[in-house]
Amino acid sequence: MAKIYLISKSNTSFARRLSPDGFVQGFANALSRLGNEVTCIITNNLPDWLVKDYILSHTPNLIISFNNQGVSEELLRKTDIPFFLFCSDNIPFIRCPHLVSSFPTRYFVLHHSSETLSQFCQAFPDFPSEHHIVFGHASDLRARKYEQDISVSFIGSMGNWDKSSVRYFQKMSEKVIKAPQLYPYDINELKEQYLQKLDEFIQNPLTPPINNLPLWEKITNTNFSQSLTLTATCQKRFEILNQLTDIGLKIFSYPEGMADVLSYSKELFKCYDFSLSVTLEDSEKNFNRSKISLNLPHAQAITGFSWRVCDILASNACLVSDKRKDLEELMKPYIKLPMYETAAEAKELIKKLLKDDVWRQDIVSASQKMIDENCRFERKIMDIQNVTGIKMALPQAISPDIQYLSSDTFINMISAKPKRADRGGVLAKVEIQNMETLRQEAA
Numbered sequence: 001m002a003k004i005y006l007i008s009k010s011n012t013s014f015a016r017r018l019s020p021d022g023f024v025q026g027f028a029n030a031l032s033r034l035g036n037e038v039t040c041i042i043t044n045n046l047p048d049w050l051v052k053d054y055i056l057s058h059t060p061n062l063i064i065s066f067n068n069q070g071v072s073e074e075l076l077r078k079t080d081i082p083f084f085l086f087c088s089d090n091i092p093f094i095r096c097p098h099l100v101s102s103f104p105t106r107y108f109v110l111h112h113s114s115e116t117l118s119q120f121c122q123a124f125p126d127f128p129s130e131h132h133i134v135f136g137h138a139s140d141l142r143a144r145k146y147e148q149d150i151s152v153s154f155i156g157s158m159g160n161w162d163k164s165s166v167r168y169f170q171k172m173s174e175k176v177i178k179a180p181q182l183y184p185y186d187i188n189e190l191k192e193q194y195l196q197k198l199d200e201f202i203q204n205p206l207t208p209p210i211n212n213l214p215l216w217e218k219i220t221n222t223n224f225s226q227s228l229t230l231t232a233t234c235q236k237r238f239e240i241l242n243q244l245t246d247i248g249l250k251i252f253s254y255p256e257g258m259a260d261v262l263s264y265s266k267e268l269f270k271c272y273d274f275s276l277s278v279t280l281e282d283s284e285k286n287f288n289r290s291k292i293s294l295n296l297p298h299a300q301a302i303t304g305f306s307w308r309v310c311d312i313l314a315s316n317a318c319l320v321s322d323k324r325k326d327l328e329e330l331m332k333p334y335i336k337l338p339m340y341e342t343a344a345e346a347k348e349l350i351k352k353l354l355k356d357d358v359w360r361q362d363i364v365s366a367s368q369k370m371i372d373e374n375c376r377f378e379r380k381i382m383d384i385q386n387v388t389g390i391k392m393a394l395p396q397a398i399s400p401d402i403q404y405l406s407s408d409t410f411i412n413m414i415s416a417k418p419k420r421a422d423r424g425g426v427l428a429k430v431e432i433q434n435m436e437t438l439r440q441e442a443a
Contacts, residue, residue, distance in 0.1 A: 026140025151248025159234030
């Protein structure tokens with residue numbers, strides 16, 4: 001048995017309780033049911049010093065950090081704990097990249113695909129090649145019998161919650177108008193520069209754009225590449241979803257982003273469901289309720305795809321995705337997965353699948369088989385130990401029928417409320433609760 005900490009930032013800060021992303025939760029589930037002692041640390045409101053103090057006082061055998069969350073120089077210097085950096089997104093989203101450059105031998109890096117591996121090697125050319133592990137794609141979600149009362153679903157971010165680009169042009173316009181002597185810029189010229197950089201990024205998202213827009217960091221306090229990624233993603237996703245409002249679309253997303261849509265699309269706003277869909281169990285329910293579930297384009301991905309794809313493939317929903325080479329290769333031995341390249345193609349494909357129950361079910365059955373044979377966490381965990389030699393509790397055998405925990409009974413979660421994340425706080429004030437207890441309280 002190994003004591004393993006999974007450190008991540010939650011995307012569900014709008015919910016009553018923070019919870020790990022469904023992928024992180026599924027990873028923790030699998031590690032726990034194999035006999036490892038697992039703790040999920042959510043860093044949203046936890047300062048580095050508190051995470052560091054907790055880890056130093058409890059000394060796990062292994063740390064898996066998503067996008068390098070919670071890792072500090074002091075932790076790297078004071079411990080010999082193996083750190084696994086899981087690249088959840090592309091390189092601009094990695095937190096404290098200087099730590100990776102300064103302590104390359106302290107990390108192993110887990111990649112979903114060759115896409116992040118290639119980016120990482122370009123960004124960190126001196127990183128030891130033997131410390132890269134292509135983890136691949138995985139899901140802990142299972143097919144469950146629910147009435148399929150949703151024709152088409154999308155669960156995920158629209159990207160419109162990021163207002164950094166809007167804020168930049170609002171504030172810069174004010175400065176130029178009110179104090180042209182202090183801010184001698186042509187705002188229309190800045191607009192053209194921004195649009196040019198956005199177009200260049202859309203054409204080649206693997207090359208980080210050089211930011212020469214004046215005062216960007218000061219006004220927005222955001223990473224320029226991250227902002228372009230979210231803006232481009234938002235535009236692509238809205239283009240597609242706007243075509244689907246009349247065929248039973250239901251969207252589960254961030255409340256802030258959902259409310260924002262009302263300003264310019266009443267029909268799209270009608271498709272939103274404000275019911276929370278934030279945990280693995282939420283996703284399991286809503287995907288299985290759906291006849292079709294969508295994977296939408298993301299500007300940072302060329303051939304790869306998001307975590308939600310394998311969750312959909314594992315459920316009773318039929319996946320409809322934009323064209324992804326990696327997904328095509330993954331499904332090729334099982335079935336030809338239909339994909340779209342334009343919003344019009346997406347709508348036509350969905351309409352055909354909704355009418356053809358046999359075709360849709362053939363895709364679902366093949367998808368579930370592929371997941372069980374290739375994309376369960378147990379096999380991936382075994383691969384990690386084989387590559388690194390780091391001991392963990394492992395499965396005696398790989399089987400699709402391996403016991404599945406639909407709850408997180410054996411996983412601890414550490415998180416904090418904002419008012420507790422200050423220097424005056426003490427470790428005792430941090431919530432360390434069994435996740436089953438959290439669910440019971442929420443109910």
